[in-house]
Amino acid sequence: MAVMNTQEKVQTCLEFIDNRLETTSEQTIQIAEMIIADIKNLTQAYPLALQRGELKEHSELVRATQLNWVNQLHDIILEQTNRDLNGQVIMALQGFVKNLNENTLKYTKFDLPSAVASQQKDETEYLNQDEIDLLMSQQALFNDNVCH
Secondary structure, three states: OOOOOHHHHHHHHHHHHHHHHHHHHHHHHHHHHHHHHHHHHHHHHHHHHHHHOOHHHHHHHHHHHHHHHHHHHHHHHHHHHHOOHHHHHHHHHHHHHHHHHHHOHHHOOOOOOHHHHOOOOOOOOOOOHHHHHHHHHHHHHHHHHHHO
16 A cells, blocks of 8 residues: 555545545445335235235235344444444544644644634623714714814
């Protein structure tokens, strides 16, 4: 395997998650479609089984189909529980971002936008709307007095 730099590793992880999510959703849809098809087939076969007096055979087919799906769904759940690859990759990316924050961003300046900063505790640099209105009215009075 070729040696990857950090950017390539992060990109590879993101592509892995994207692919896993896409594959997982496709598998889920395929399973749902197969279950629905089985249910339709069993439902459509019931009147014919009733007419022919083959209810016992039909109920055996229903039972076998149910057991098949229960076992398959159980295996899928166990597989997902035993190895949640998405979770492992996300935890690795979170660790990377935490490390990045600790080592890189502490040297990077970032000022909060005034709308956010004005909402912080003990913030005195920003005026609220009432203070701005008061200041503007005082300025208008001052301008009127200078003009006269």
